[in-house]
Amino acid sequence: MSVASVETPVWVHRTPVKRLMLWAGWLGCVALFVWCWERMTQRTIWAFVWDAPNAAADIGSRAFPPRWSYMERLWAPLWDTINIATLGTLLGIMMAVPLAFLAASNTTPSRLILRPIALFAIVATRSINSLIWALLLVSILGPGILAGILAIALRSIGFIGKLLYEAIEETDIRQVEAISATGASQGQILTYGIVPQVLPSFYGISVFRWDINIRESAILGLVGAGGIGAQLNSSLNMLAWPQVMLIILVILGTVIISEWVSAKVRHAII
Amino acid sequence: MLRIEGLKKTYKTGDKALSDVSFEVPQGQVVGLIGPSGAGKSTLIRCINRLVEPTSGNVLLNDLNLPALRTAELRRARRRIGMIFQEYALVERLTVMENVLSGRLGYVGFWRSFMRRYPDTDIANAFRLLDRVGLMAHADKRADALSGGQRQRVGIARALAQDPELLLIDEPTASLDPKTSRQIMRLIVEICRERGLPAIINIHDVVLAQQFSDRIIGLQAGRVVFDGPPAGLTEDVLTRIYGEEDWTAMRNGAAEDAEAEAEDKAQAEKMLRAL
Amino acid sequence: MSTAYPTTWRKPPQMIHSRALRIALALGAVVYLVLAIGTIEVNWARVVAGMERAQRFVAGFLQPDFTTRWRDISNGLMESLTMTFTSTVVGVAISIPIGVGAARNVAPRAVYLVCRAIIATSRALQEIIVAIFFVALFGFGAFAGFLTLTFATIGFIGKLLAEDIEDIDEAQAEAIRATGASWLQLINYAIQPQVMPRLIGLSLYRLDINFRESAVIGIVGAGGIGAALNTSLSRYEYSSAGAILLIIIAIVMMAEYSSGYLRKWVK
Structure with missing residues (x-):
C-alpha cells in the first residue's frame, strides 16, 4: 500500500466524503441488481420454477442407473471428439503463431496496417465461443467433424494469439540486443533472440488450450x-435419460483425464 | 583503430546523453570509461555499433564511417565489433555452445544458423574459445545453468567468436562478486593483449578501471572531463567526474527470487484473462 | 595451441534423452495424425454449395443489418446483459464463503472437503450441459441461463479465491492471531485485505x-442473445447474424478495456 499517511489526532477509517461515495456506489449496485433482476425475470413462468425440485427428482429417478450397454456406441464419437480437439488445436496454433508475431509490437513488420488487423483478428476470434463458430460453420460446410475442427481452431487462434503476442512483447531485450550486436539478420534475431525465450510459454499455452478444447469439443455435436455431443443431442431429444447420464459420465471422465494429462505435460516442459 | 569525432546523442525525450564526444583508440589499447550513472557511458558504447543511433558525429573504424552505413553494411560492420554485456545477455534457454556460435551469425546464412549447421572451422574455433575461457566441460549445458562468472565467460567467448577488430564492453562486472570481477577483468585484458585488440570498457568500479586499463576516459553529463593514464586519477579528478558521492544500487538475491515468483503469478493471471 | 578441437557439434536433445523414446514418440505422432486426419469426411459437393453461403455470410458481416430483427436483438441483448450482471453478483456472493471454506489454511477439514467437492463439480460440468438441465427443470428463458452462469461462477471464483487464500502471507495472519482475534476477525483483518483487490479483478x-x-x-x-443468433442462423439471415456477432465483439472489447481501467483504479 502506497497511501501516504497523514498524521491526524482523530482516527477515522475513511474520510466522510469517501464513505459517502462508497455508500452511494453500493446503493447504485443494489439498485442496478434489482432492476436487472426484474427485467430478467419478466418472462419467467414461476410455476415451472416452484415445480423444479419435483422435476429434478423425476429426471433423477429416471436417469439411474445409467445405460452401460450404450457405451459400445460411444467409442467412435469419443474418438472423434478427441480428434476434433487435437487437430483443431494444431490448426489453431498454425494460424495463431504468425498472427502473434504480426501483433507483437516488437516484431511486427508494419505498426500501422498489419498490427491493428492482427489484433482485431485475435479479439474477434476470442470473443466468439466455439459453439457459435460451429453453428456458423455447420450451416456453411454441412454437419461433420470438419466444421468442429475449424470451430475449435478459430476459437483457439484468439486465445493462443493473445497469450503468445504478450509473451513476445515481454522478451528480455538485452538478449535480443546481444544477438543484433553480432551482426545477425532479422530472421536470425527472431530465431536466436526471441524464439528461445517464448518457446516454454508457447508449449504451456498450447497444452492448456488443448485441455480446454477437449471440454469444448464434447458439446459441439449439439x-x-x-463428436459425442451428437449422441447427447439425440438422447436428449428421445428423453432417454439413462443414456444422457452415461454420456455425461463419459464426458466427465474424459475431461478429468485430459486435465491430468495437460498438468503432467506442462509440468514436464517447464 | 577507432576514431570518434563530435559524437552527439539527444533522445526523443529531449535528454542530452552525449554532447560532442571525441577521442581516438589506437591498436591494442584498453580504455576504461568511467563516470556516474546517467553520464552517457552506455549510450556512448551503443552509439559505436549503433544499437543506439547517434544524432550526429562520426565513428570511424579503420576508416569506415559507421553512422553512414545502410542496414546490410551495418550488419557486416557489426560482426567485426564484439560486444560484452552487463548481466551477460546470453540467450538463456540455448546451450553454451549455441551462444558461442551465435557470434558467427553475421557470417552464416539464415538456414545454416537455423539448422545449427555451422562450418567446421567455426565449430573448432568455438571449442578453442571455450577452452580458452575454461568452460570446455560445459559446452552442452544450458546457459541459465551456469554461475554468473561462467556466464560472463560465455559472453566473452561469444564476442571473440565474431573475430572482432574492436571490443565494446558494457559493465562486465556489474553483477559479479569482487573476486570473480577481478578474474573476468584479468581474462578480458589478457585476451586483448594476446590479440592486440583495442577495447572500450564501460565500468563504474574506479579501482578495477585503474588496475586493468591503459587509459581512462571520464565522462560527466555527456562530456569527456578526463582523458589520461590511470595514475592521473587523483581525488580531485574523481570529484570532478562523480561529484561528491556515488551510490550504485545493487540488486540482491532475495529481490530476484521475489521477482521470479511474481512472474510466475503474472503468467497464471494472463492465462485466466485469455479464457 | 596444437590441440585439435572437434569440428562437429550437435545440439544435445533438450527434453527426451532416450533416442528410442524420441523416435517412438515421433512415429506415434505421425501415425496418430494420419489416423485422425483419415476420420475427416468431407462432402465436397456440400462444401461447394456452402461456399455460396460463406460468401453471403462474409457479405452479411461486412454489411450488418441491425434493423430488421432489432426487436429480437435488443430483447436478447437486454436479457444477456441482465443475466450476466445478476449471475455474476449472486455467483460471487455465494463463492466467497465457499472459497473461504475451500482454503486449507483457514477451514476445518470437513468443511474443506465439502467446499472442494462443490467447486470440482461446478468446474467439471460444461456450461452448456448445465444449461440443458436447467432448461429442462425451470423452463425456457433467462432464469435458467441465470442459474447456469451462477453455478459456473461459483466454481471459477471459488477455486481461484481458495488458492489465493492459501497463498497469503502467513506472517500477517500469525500477527493477527497473536492478538487473540476470533476466526471472523482473522478473516476480516488478515485475509480480506490481502485477497480483496484480486477478488475484484477476478x-x-x-x-x-x-x-x-x-x-x-x-x-x-x-x-439471451444466443437465441436470436440461433434463429437468424437457422433462417440463413446472415446480415442479422453478422450484426449480432459484431455487437458481441464490440461489447467484449469494451468490457475488456473498461475492466482493465477499473482494475487499475481499484489498485
Whole structure:
C-alpha cells in the first residue's frame, strides 16, 4: 500500500466524503441488481420454477442407473471428439503463431496496417465461443467433424494469439540486443533472440488450450459439428435419460483425464 | 583503430546523453570509461555499433564511417565489433555452445544458423574459445545453468567468436562478486593483449578501471572531463567526474527470487484473462 | 595451441534423452495424425454449395443489418446483459464463503472437503450441459441461463479465491492471531485485505466471461442473445447474424478495456 499517511489526532477509517461515495456506489449496485433482476425475470413462468425440485427428482429417478450397454456406441464419437480437439488445436496454433508475431509490437513488420488487423483478428476470434463458430460453420460446410475442427481452431487462434503476442512483447531485450550486436539478420534475431525465450510459454499455452478444447469439443455435436455431443443431442431429444447420464459420465471422465494429462505435460516442459 | 569525432546523442525525450564526444583508440589499447550513472557511458558504447543511433558525429573504424552505413553494411560492420554485456545477455534457454556460435551469425546464412549447421572451422574455433575461457566441460549445458562468472565467460567467448577488430564492453562486472570481477577483468585484458585488440570498457568500479586499463576516459553529463593514464586519477579528478558521492544500487538475491515468483503469478493471471 | 578441437557439434536433445523414446514418440505422432486426419469426411459437393453461403455470410458481416430483427436483438441483448450482471453478483456472493471454506489454511477439514467437492463439480460440468438441465427443470428463458452462469461462477471464483487464500502471507495472519482475534476477525483483518483487490479483478474477468457465455447458452434455450443468433442462423439471415456477432465483439472489447481501467483504479 502506497497511501501516504497523514498524521491526524482523530482516527477515522475513511474520510466522510469517501464513505459517502462508497455508500452511494453500493446503493447504485443494489439498485442496478434489482432492476436487472426484474427485467430478467419478466418472462419467467414461476410455476415451472416452484415445480423444479419435483422435476429434478423425476429426471433423477429416471436417469439411474445409467445405460452401460450404450457405451459400445460411444467409442467412435469419443474418438472423434478427441480428434476434433487435437487437430483443431494444431490448426489453431498454425494460424495463431504468425498472427502473434504480426501483433507483437516488437516484431511486427508494419505498426500501422498489419498490427491493428492482427489484433482485431485475435479479439474477434476470442470473443466468439466455439459453439457459435460451429453453428456458423455447420450451416456453411454441412454437419461433420470438419466444421468442429475449424470451430475449435478459430476459437483457439484468439486465445493462443493473445497469450503468445504478450509473451513476445515481454522478451528480455538485452538478449535480443546481444544477438543484433553480432551482426545477425532479422530472421536470425527472431530465431536466436526471441524464439528461445517464448518457446516454454508457447508449449504451456498450447497444452492448456488443448485441455480446454477437449471440454469444448464434447458439446459441439449439439449443433451438428461431430463428436459425442451428437449422441447427447439425440438422447436428449428421445428423453432417454439413462443414456444422457452415461454420456455425461463419459464426458466427465474424459475431461478429468485430459486435465491430468495437460498438468503432467506442462509440468514436464517447464 | 577507432576514431570518434563530435559524437552527439539527444533522445526523443529531449535528454542530452552525449554532447560532442571525441577521442581516438589506437591498436591494442584498453580504455576504461568511467563516470556516474546517467553520464552517457552506455549510450556512448551503443552509439559505436549503433544499437543506439547517434544524432550526429562520426565513428570511424579503420576508416569506415559507421553512422553512414545502410542496414546490410551495418550488419557486416557489426560482426567485426564484439560486444560484452552487463548481466551477460546470453540467450538463456540455448546451450553454451549455441551462444558461442551465435557470434558467427553475421557470417552464416539464415538456414545454416537455423539448422545449427555451422562450418567446421567455426565449430573448432568455438571449442578453442571455450577452452580458452575454461568452460570446455560445459559446452552442452544450458546457459541459465551456469554461475554468473561462467556466464560472463560465455559472453566473452561469444564476442571473440565474431573475430572482432574492436571490443565494446558494457559493465562486465556489474553483477559479479569482487573476486570473480577481478578474474573476468584479468581474462578480458589478457585476451586483448594476446590479440592486440583495442577495447572500450564501460565500468563504474574506479579501482578495477585503474588496475586493468591503459587509459581512462571520464565522462560527466555527456562530456569527456578526463582523458589520461590511470595514475592521473587523483581525488580531485574523481570529484570532478562523480561529484561528491556515488551510490550504485545493487540488486540482491532475495529481490530476484521475489521477482521470479511474481512472474510466475503474472503468467497464471494472463492465462485466466485469455479464457 | 596444437590441440585439435572437434569440428562437429550437435545440439544435445533438450527434453527426451532416450533416442528410442524420441523416435517412438515421433512415429506415434505421425501415425496418430494420419489416423485422425483419415476420420475427416468431407462432402465436397456440400462444401461447394456452402461456399455460396460463406460468401453471403462474409457479405452479411461486412454489411450488418441491425434493423430488421432489432426487436429480437435488443430483447436478447437486454436479457444477456441482465443475466450476466445478476449471475455474476449472486455467483460471487455465494463463492466467497465457499472459497473461504475451500482454503486449507483457514477451514476445518470437513468443511474443506465439502467446499472442494462443490467447486470440482461446478468446474467439471460444461456450461452448456448445465444449461440443458436447467432448461429442462425451470423452463425456457433467462432464469435458467441465470442459474447456469451462477453455478459456473461459483466454481471459477471459488477455486481461484481458495488458492489465493492459501497463498497469503502467513506472517500477517500469525500477527493477527497473536492478538487473540476470533476466526471472523482473522478473516476480516488478515485475509480480506490481502485477497480483496484480486477478488475484484477476478469478478470483473468473470463478468466478461459470463457475457460471452450468455451468448452461447441461448442456443439450448436459456435465453439471451444466443437465441436470436440461433434463429437468424437457422433462417440463413446472415446480415442479422453478422450484426449480432459484431455487437458481441464490440461489447467484449469494451468490457475488456473498461475492466482493465477499473482494475487499475481499484489498485
